[in-house]
Amino acid sequence: MNELERVGAELTIDLSAVRQNFRSLSNQLKPGIELAAVVKADAYGLGVKKIVPVLTSSGCRTFFVSTLDEGVVLRELDENVTIFILNGLLPGQIKEYINNRLYPVLNTMDQIDYWQKNQNKFDFSRYSAALHLDTGMNRYGISQLEISNLVSGPHGHPSVSLLMSHLACADEPTHPLNAVQLSRFHSNVKLYKSRVRNALTASLANSSGIFLGSEYHFNMVRVGAALFGINPTPSHSNPMSQVVNLKAKIAQVAVVDTPMTVGYGASHRVQGPTRVATVPVGYADGYIRSLSCRGCAFIGKKCVPVIGRVSMDAITVDVSSVPLEESKPGTTVHLIGGPRPIDDVAKDAGTIGYEILTRLSNRIPRNYLWDSE
Ligand SMILES: *Cc1c(COP(=O)(O)O)cnc(C)c1O
Numbered sequence: 034m035n036e037l038e039r040v041g042a043e044l045t046i047d048l049s050a051v052r053q054n055f056r057s058l059s060n061q062l063k064p065g066i067e068l069a070a071v072v073k074a075d076a077y078g079l080g081v082k083k084i085v086p087v088l089t090s091s092g093c094r095t096f097f098v099s100t101l102d103e104g105v106v107l108r109e110l111d112e113n114v115t116i117f118i119l120n121g122l123l124p125g126q127i128k129e130y131i132n133n134r135l136y137p138v139l140n141t142m143d144q145i146d147y148w149q150k151n152q153n154k155f156d157f158s159r160y161s162a163a164l165h166l167d168t169g170m171n172r173y174g175i176s177q178l179e180i181s182n183l184v185s186g187p188h189g190h191p192s193v194s195l196l197m198s199h200l201a202c203a204d205e206p207t208h209p210l211n212a213v214q215l216s217r218f219h220s221n222v223k224l225y226k227s228r229v230r231n232a233l234t235a236s237l238a239n240s241s242g243i244f245l246g247s248e249y250h251f252n253m254v255r256v257g258a259a260l261f262g263i264n265p266t267p268s269h270s271n272p273m274s275q276v277v278n279l280k281a282k283i284a285q286v287a288v289v290d291t292p293m294t295v296g297y298g299a300s301h302r303v304q305g306p307t308r309v310a311t312v313p314v315g316y317a318d319g320y321i322r323s324l325s326c327r328g329c330a331f332i333g334k335k336c337v338p339v340i341g342r343v344s345m346d347a348i349t350v351d352v353s354s355v356p357l358e359e360s361k362p363g364t365t366v367h368l369i370g371g372p373r374p375i376d377d378v379a380k381d382a383g384t385i386g387y388e389i390l391t392r393l394s395n396r397i398p399r400n401y402l403w404d405s406e
Pocket residue numbers: 071073119199238239240241255256257258259
């Protein structure tokens with residue numbers, strides 16, 4: 034008995050599609066430009082322990098995560114890869130960084146000071162850090178003024194191997210901030226390189242940034258979402274392979290007629306005789322509540338509208354338009370993936386694919402697919 038039959042729901046994660054996405058993104062880069070993977074938040078909710086071996090076997094050597102704890106988990110998985118911690122170096126953490134050979138991304142002047150004060154603890158032939166430059170997002174990174182002060186100041190520059198910045202609007206190719214950030218990053222890198230002797234890697238682009246053009250690629254790109262099947266070019270069709278597929282079986286079908294309502298809050302009123310199918314997946318599984326009364330699920334290629342509110346453990350869909358035989362208890366309904374792209378789900382929920390992925394809960398059994406070659 035498979036999980037779909039046993040539990041009534043199944044989350045399929047196609048690891049071969051992740052490998053395919055890594056390859057197709059690599060093919061967009063000029064030779065010598067590194068494709069680094071961002072696997073924060075448990076590889077965007079998909080399971081870092083499954084995802085990372087696929088990426089390393091595809092040739093990935095550099096990873097980014099957000100927290101020190103995520104870095105420690107990743108180090109246990111792989112002895113050799115380079116791991117950067119995006120959230121930076123906080124007081125008291127330095128020992129754990131050293132013990133696990135994790136590289137901090139230095140985001141503030143305080144972090145730079147802390148790093149420089151502790152430099153004697155590191156063997157720089159095998160240890161390094163990144164410096165995050167804020168080119169216009171105003172989130173992480175040192176400001177433009179701090180960069181020029183740092184480079185010309187008395188304390189000298191910190192010893193780092195990577196200069197990075199992050200784009201605020203990469204998924205909107207015509208947004209003027211892209212060109213502004215590109216030009217600032219160019220001059221920051223040039224300035225920094227004029228003062229140091231060691232080799233420096235520069236990195237600006239995330240998934241969508243790759244598609245802005247090769248001038249955004251520098252020496253390294255940092256991709257997360259596109260690896261996991263989210264469309265990096267929202268104004269065009271999705272060039273990536275789909276990775277996630279959530280499906281469930283109809284648990285029961287109710288026949289209702291006016292003047293009845295469906296679900297909590299009586300938020301949906303039927304207009305006439307309606308067949309309402311209950312599907313055993315709810316917001317506790319990651320089918321988020323803002324999908325209440327929004328969009329549809331699919332039976333085969335047929336859209337069955339989600340009616341009523343999403344509850345913790347179930348949703349209700351209107352299957353009136355589907356023949357009885359094809360919409361009875363046990364029929365498979367596609368919720369995310371397949372005929373229902375994750376970006377469409379996100380749009381209907383008023384969010385982005387990233388949030389849909391990272392909210393998928395572990396309650397639904399996961400089936401990891403892998404075609405070895
Ligand atoms: C999350 C993150 C990325 C990856 O972004 P995607 O859009 O998922 O490719 C790259 N760089 C930084 C700094 C990030 O925080």
